[in-house]
Amino acid sequence: MDRFTTQKTYEPYVSPFDPCEPIRVKTYQTPPELYVGFQPPNLEQFSPQEALKRGTLWPLLFGPYSNPYEDHWKG
Numbered sequence: 001m002d003r004f005t006t007q008k009t010y011e012p013y014v015s016p017f018d019p020c021e022p023i024r025v026k027t028y029q030t031p032p033e034l035y036v037g038f039q040p041p042n043l044e045q046f047s048p049q050e051a052l053k054r055g056t057l058w059p060l061l062f063g064p065y066s067n068p069y070e071d072h073w074k075g
Contacts, residue, residue: 006030006063032063 006029014022043058051057 006032006035007066029063029065032061036060 007027008030009025009027011025012023014024043060045051045057046054046059046062054062056062
């Protein structure tokens with residue numbers, strides 16, 4: 001079984017008449033809070049300064065953004 005990740009992928013339809021080179025696998029991020037029902041007690045917390053940088057107090061709910069096409073665009 002694959003390791004759990006909030007980054008999902010799908011393969012869109014590619015038309016034979018598309019004038020551009022297709023991206024055959026597209027990715028998207030799902031927010032971490034989708035996978036947490038109720039907030040568990042005694043969750044680990046970031047320091048106030050770190051929480052301001054990351055946008056959340058709880059590491060469990062932190063979802064970093066990474067550009068899946070970064071290497072694709074460097075060409």
